[in-house]
Amino acid sequence: MKIISSFKHLEHTPSLDEKIEAKSQKLKKFFEGNFEVHWTCYVREDSQHCADIKILGPSFEYHAGAHSESLYKSLDLVLTKVEKQIHKKKTKWKNHISHKHKDSVKDQQLAQAQWDEEFWDGKSSEEIAS
Numbered sequence: 001m002k003i004i005s006s007f008k009h010l011e012h013t014p015s016l017d018e019k020i021e022a023k024s025q026k027l028k029k030f031f032e033g034n035f036e037v038h039w040t041c042y043v044r045e046d047s048q049h050c051a052d053i054k055i056l057g058p059s060f061e062y063h064a065g066a067h068s069e070s071l072y073k074s075l076d077l078v079l080t081k082v083e084k085q086i087h088k089k090k091t092k093w094k095n096h097i098s099h100k101h102k103d104s105v106k107d108q109q110l111a112q113a114q115w116d117e118e119f120w121d122g123k124s125s126e127e128i129a130s
Helices: 014-029 071-097 108-120 125-129
Strands: 002-008 036-043 049-056 061-068
Touching: 002 014, 014 036, 014 071, 036 071, 049 071, 061 071
Parallel strands: 002 036
Antiparallel strands: 036 049, 049 061
């Protein structure tokens, strides 16, 4: 895992690096192999602290962003958002792989006979003749 962090209109402090490192380590449980985590932290004009995360891998890409009054809270929010995305995508993938198909009808003549009986049940002889 490679972590890249950039700061705009903020001071780069060791405590922020530690927090970003700790948050990025939580993502290891979702992925195997090499992937990159790009963090971007900045302050907007309305003094809201923003955090963006971009996770890049060989066959996937996830992106999320969040803002709040505190940068640490923004980091928590953005991590929650990206974890939801990853969980949703992985669940869809697992369901697609393990989706059980319906049993096919092996004897078509038997199926046709059953359908014919159900279709003609309840029909009067006048409806059948016409």
